[in-house]
Amino acid sequence: MLRIAFAGCAMMMSICGGALAESPVERGGYLVNTIMACGNCHTPRDAGGKPVAAQAFSGGITFTTPAFIATAPNITPDVETGIGSWSDAEIRRALVEGIRPDRGHLAGVPLAAIMPANFYKALLPDDLDAIVAYLRAQKPVRNAVPHPVYKAAVQRDAYPDAEAGFSRAGLADPVRRGAYLVTIGHCMECHSAWSRGASDYRTGLGRGGRAFPAREGSPAGTPPAIAANITSDPAAGIGGWTDAELRRAITQGIGRDGRALKPLMAYASYAGLNDADLADIIAYLRRVPPLQ
Ligand code: HEC
Ligand code: HEC
Structure with a gap:
């Protein structure tokens, strides 16, 4: 019924637009579950590596690096083990500044850099509010994750497009809209050249080469993976790919030669992207300066 009523509406946009x-x-649900893939880190997985839907967002992967050991926390509205007691402003600050509330355990302490706040900084205010509204609408799940251990000061690298910022009016341009989506999807965090423990956005944007070891808490036996060159270079990058090949890689995890991409690349989430967003992401990738 609902579907029929909706279709009717679509035909009479001017009346019930x-x-x-x-x-x-x-x-918020669209952003969280497609381009931003929060559940990839924050949702627990079963022994076979499948996300456990009934416990969505209740805490996930443990990341072990030389600088920290941190588990993606429970971000459901559970008051004791999740973010149920946080204000909207506190959640927004964690997302875009990577800083915890100024109270309770670890008051005001920055989150480990693995939480991509340096990219989420780019979120337009209405999208940020939508994400908070969606998190608040989730089922509270009780699950306490281990406290983090920090071994070095948090270093969150500035991502140029996020620093420059976006405006809703600017997103009328498909390439800018694609840049916005690629920013909040933190694609280039994985896909840029990696040197001295940091992504090189200034001279290695999209060049690939970063190696990812198998991760604790990630799908059983996740093999190490190397992020690909996704600049517009016709040989080393995606310059010679067709749009259809790019769509297939991004949404189905199938490489140009038909091989299966490793699941670190969040294609299961990107599969939910709508056509317009995918087209704009591809339009932007075609403009990323070629690098070999
Ligand atoms: C690459 C993995 C990753 C992704 C993607 C990610 N997070 Fe996180 N997030 C983490 C980790 C790890 C922490 C905890 C860091 C620490 O303890 O220092 C965290 C912390 C948080 C916190 C603070 C919670 C607390 O109890 O301290 C919130 C809120 C949060 N994330 C929400 C989100 C949302 C919403 C998204 C998607 C828009 C998202 N995260 C995407 C890994 C991730
Ligand atoms: C968590 C890290 C990570 C993120 C985030 C990520 N990717 Fe990937 N991506 C990878 C890895 C690793 C591979 C290579 C997988 C393999 O070789 O099996 C890959 C492969 C690809 C490929 C295939 C390229 C080729 O030559 O085979 C494309 C295209 C791509 N990613 C685009 C994107 C886009 C667009 C985004 C953002 C919407 C994105 N990726 C986000 C890690 C990531």
């Missing part, structure tokens, strides 16, 4: 507008919770 308002009813078609996405609610903030729907918009």
